[in-house]
Amino acid sequence: MKFPLAVSAVIILASISLLVGAGDLSLTALLWPQEGQHATQILLISRIPRTLALILAGAAMAVAGTIMQALTQNRFVEPSTAGTVESASLGLLTVTLFVPDSPVIVKMLVAAGFALAGTALFLRILKLVPLRSVLTVPLVGIMLGGIVGAITTFFAYRFDLLQSLNAWTTGDFSGVLRGRYELLWIGLALTLLAYFVADRLTLAGMGRDFSTNLGLRYRSIVSLGLIIVSMVTAIIVVTVGMLPFLGLIVPNVVSLMMGDNMRRSLPWIAVLGAGLVLVCDILGRVVYYPYEVPIGTIMGIIGSALFLFLLLRGRQRLA
Amino acid sequence: MIEISNVRKNYGDTIVVRDVSLQIPRKGITSIIGPNGAGKSTLLSMISRLLPLSAGTVTVDGLDVTTTPSDVLAKRLSILRQDNRVGSRLTVRDLVEFGRYPYSKGRLTAEDRAQAARAIGFLGLEALADRFLDELSGGQRQRAYVAMVLCQDTDYVLFDEPLNNLDMKHAVGMMKLLREAADALSKTVVLVLHDINFASCYSDYIVAMRDGTVVRHGSPQEIMTSEAIREIYDMEVEIQETQGRRISIYYT
Numbered sequence: 001m002k003f004p005l006a007v008s009a010v011i012i013l014a015s016i017s018l019l020v021g022a023g024d025l026s027l028t029a030l031l032w033p034q035e036g037q038h039a040t041q042i043l044l045i046s047r048i049p050r051t052l053a054l055i056l057a058g059a060a061m062a063v064a065g066t067i068m069q070a071l072t073q074n075r076f077v078e079p080s081t082a083g084t085v086e087s088a089s090l091g092l093l094t095v096t097l098f099v100p101d102s103p104v105i106v107k108m109l110v111a112a113g114f115a116l117a118g119t120a121l122f123l124r125i126l127k128l129v130p131l132r133s134v135l136t137v138p139l140v141g142i143m144l145g146g147i148v149g150a151i152t153t154f155f156a157y158r159f160d161l162l163q164s165l166n167a168w169t170t171g172d173f174s175g176v177l178r179g180r181y182e183l184l185w186i187g188l189a190l191t192l193l194a195y196f197v198a199d200r201l202t203l204a205g206m207g208r209d210f211s212t213n214l215g216l217r218y219r220s221i222v223s224l225g226l227i228i229v230s231m232v233t234a235i236i237v238v239t240v241g242m243l244p245f246l247g248l249i250v251p252n253v254v255s256l257m258m259g260d261n262m263r264r265s266l267p268w269i270a271v272l273g274a275g276l277v278l279v280c281d282i283l284g285r286v287v288y289y290p291y292e293v294p295i296g297t298i299m300g301i302i303g304s305a306l307f308l309f310l311l312l313r314g315r316q317r318l319a
Numbered sequence: 320m321i322e323i324s325n326v327r328k329n330y331g332d333t334i335v336v337r338d339v340s341l342q343i344p345r346k347g348i349t350s351i352i353g354p355n356g357a358g359k360s361t362l363l364s365m366i367s368r369l370l371p372l373s374a375g376t377v378t379v380d381g382l383d384v385t386t387t388p389s390d391v392l393a394k395r396l397s398i399l400r401q402d403n404r405v406g407s408r409l410t411v412r413d414l415v416e417f418g419r420y421p422y423s424k425g426r427l428t429a430e431d432r433a434q435a436a437r438a439i440g441f442l443g444l445e446a447l448a449d450r451f452l453d454e455l456s457g458g459q460r461q462r463a464y465v466a467m468v469l470c471q472d473t474d475y476v477l478f479d480e481p482l483n484n485l486d487m488k489h490a491v492g493m494m495k496l497l498r499e500a501a502d503a504l505s506k507t508v509v510l511v512l513h514d515i516n517f518a519s520c521y522s523d524y525i526v527a528m529r530d531g532t533v534v535r536h537g538s539p540q541e542i543m544t545s546e547a548i549r550e551i552y553d554m555e556v557e558i559q560e561t562q563g564r565r566i567s568i569y570y571t
Contacts, residue, residue: 073406199425203417205407209369209400214420214471215393259408259451263425 006271010055013278017051018043020285045178053173053181054281055274057236057243060187062273063194063266064232065247066254067225070205070262072126075255076138078247079115079233083144087118088230088237089168090152097159104238108183112234118148119226171236171243171296173281180239187235190228191270198262201225205260241296245303246273252310276302320345321366321475321509326375328361328531335361337531338375345474347523348501348508352515352542354552357528359511360401360479366509367398367477379475393421396475397468401483403460405452411463412448415439418470438470441496457484465493469500476500477509482517494521519543520564527551539565 021042065078072082079085091114095107102110122141129140156165167175194201200221203211211218236243250273254265277295280302284293321343328336336358343349351359364370366377368384377384379396397418409417415438419431427435439448442462452460461484468476481497482490498521500506512518518525518539525542527535535547542548543565548556556567 070407075406199420202407202409203420206405206409206417209398210403210405212369212389213367213393213398213468214417215388215390216420217389255408259410259413261409261413 003267003271006268006275010271010275010278013275013282014051014055017054017278017282018047020282021047046176049178049181050173050176050281051278053176053184053240054277056181056184056188057171057173057240058246058274058277059270060184060191060232060273061236061243061246061277062250062269063191064229066251066262066266066269067194067201067229068247069251070201070260071222071225071229072123072137073205073207074134074137075252076134076248077141078245078251079119079229080242080244080247081138081145082122082141083118083148084115084122084229084233085169085237085242086145086148086152088112088115088234089165090114090118090148091234092168092237093152093156093161093165096161096164097155104183108186108231108234108238111238112231115230115233116226118144119230123222123226167241168237169242169296170294171241171299172294173240174292174294176240183235183239187232190232194225194228195262195266195270197221197224198266202260202262205262241294243277244296244300245307246276246299249303249306249310250276253306320380321507322376322378323362323366324376326362326365326377327373328358328365328370329373335531336365339528339531339533340375341526341533341536343507343509343526344524345507346501346505348497348510348521349524349526350510350512350518350522351526351528352512352518352551353528353534356530358531359528362528363398363477363479363509363511364400367396368392369398369400390421393471393473395473396477397471397473398477399464399468399479399481401480403464408451408453410449410451411439411444411455411466414452414463415444415466415470418467418472421471434472435470438466441469442466458486458489461485462489462493465496473506475507475509479511480513481510482512482514490517497521515543515548516566519566543567 068077068079068082069075088111091111092107095102095110122144125140125144126137129136152165156162200216203214203216204218204221204225208218250269254268254272258265258268280298281295284295284298287293323339323341326336326339327334339362353359361370365372366384368389372385382392382395384392412435416427416431416435418438419427419434423431439445442465444462444466447455447459452463455463465481481493485493494517497508501508522539525537525539526533527542529551534551535542543558545556545558548554548567554569556569559566559568
């Protein structure tokens with residue numbers, strides 16, 4: 001499969017995403033609007049922002065997952081199996097409780113700070129856990145996420161914010177309107193930054209000794225990677241809510257296809273991430289038309305199936 | 320020259336390397352031998368700044384390894400540790416080309432690619448160049464790592480047990496290749512070796528460690544005596560001379 005082909009597929013999916021929804025948005029409605037139709041407004045205020053949000057969030061999340069896997073040298077780690085998402089939610093809850101009127105960028109930054117602290121704690125614990133079998137790493141992350149999540153839920157319950165918490169942890173693009181998604185452009189900037197340092201991230205994925213031998217300052221690239229992952233996670237949690245499995249499946253599929261040299265694989269990961277999110281969101285809009293199923297739910301179903309497939313396939317390769 | 324002075328490594332009260340002072344001469348092959356737990360690998364890791372020193376200094380051509388920027392050192396000295404469990408799915412060519420990272424910082428020039436191709440050829444890996452590391456046998460993978468380190472093209476090349484995972488034929492091939500790197504490319508090769516007969520046949524200089532200290536150092540002729548081996552390994556061996564080489568018989 002060639003890269004231009006994949007890009008065209010994403011463009012086609014994006015066009016479908018522009019046209020699918022409860023409001024009528026056919027070409028005729030756009031060009032010759034009837035009385036009472038607002039096709040142009042629907043397109044500008046809702047559909048275009050939503051489609052852009054899907055592409056930006058999908059690409060950024062898939063790349064963030066790849067970075068996490070390189071930094072932990074483990075294929076089963078992504079922001080939702082490392083305590084990153086839960087920490088970001090805790091940060092968002094904290095800022096909502098104490099400074100409820102703060103602008104969204106401040107909320108995002110606080111959430112990113114918490115995400116960074118939570119993920120750093122995860123790496124710290126990994127250093128202390130002696131037996132680093134492939135599966136203990138994500139298990140440690142899921143347990144840490146469970147603890148942070150429990151704290152968050154407790155306070156959300158006490159302060160009547162459970163509904164908001166649910167919105168952060170379940171991805172849903174139905175609320176995306178012009179003015180509510182623009183933070184995701186920062187996600188794009190972070191994705192491009194990751195591509196810019198792709199060689200260093202690939203080296204970091206080979207471990208501390210290899211990177212040090214080649215003159216790379218391992219610590220600084222790990223810090224940079226953590227900052228990218230934390231900010232991307234925070235941005236996604238703040239704007240559209242968590243997209244589970246995305247950061248796990250896309251990097252693993254691309255790794256099987258073409259290996260882990262990120263200079264080569266990151267563009268694929270970004271494009272396939274965007275594509276998968278588009279497909280899941282369009283499905284969510286069509287399955288129960290004219291109502292919507294949140295993308296988090298669809299992605300959970302498709303994602304867990306794909307993940308199971310990968311796990312079983314992985315076992316075959318080992319045998 | 321690598322100059323090691325009063326180097327110590329301790330973890331709490333456990334001393335792994337105690338106040339070692341040593342000069343490793345330029346050019347040729349220097350082998351570090353000794354029983355398990357003698358501190359050989361630890362010393363090699365400290366020389367190559369992979370492990371911080373508890374005390375003392377190490378300089379490479381006058382550059383202090385703890386203060387010299389890592390990327391400057393990466394053009395002078397390279398190290399391959401044992402047990403390389405690289406989880407990344409990289410092709411052999413990708414891996415070897417990463418050996419140029421200190422020079423290219425990821426933007427490979429035509430010269431970098433040619434250098435990588437030469438290293439791949441040197442190790443006889445042409446047919447495997449586009450295979451992923453996780454599709455290779457242990458020995459093939461070991462050769463790919465060695466190709467990467469040679470591609471780094473440093474004056475000093477350090478290997479921790481380079482014969483790991485290699486069968487007899489490939490082990491001899493590897494030692495011959497390192498000999499060639501030392502002679503033809505005038506590199507300084509430092510090895511940690513378990514097999515003292517390989518050390519005897521291929522080294523110019525042998526350093527023997529035991530309990531964290533250097534107990535002997537000298538030419539293979541000087542180290543390969545029953546008396547010296549007894550002191551190093553606490554074991555009686557018979558030394559025989561065949562074709563001008565000293566071989567220890569220690570299997571029975």
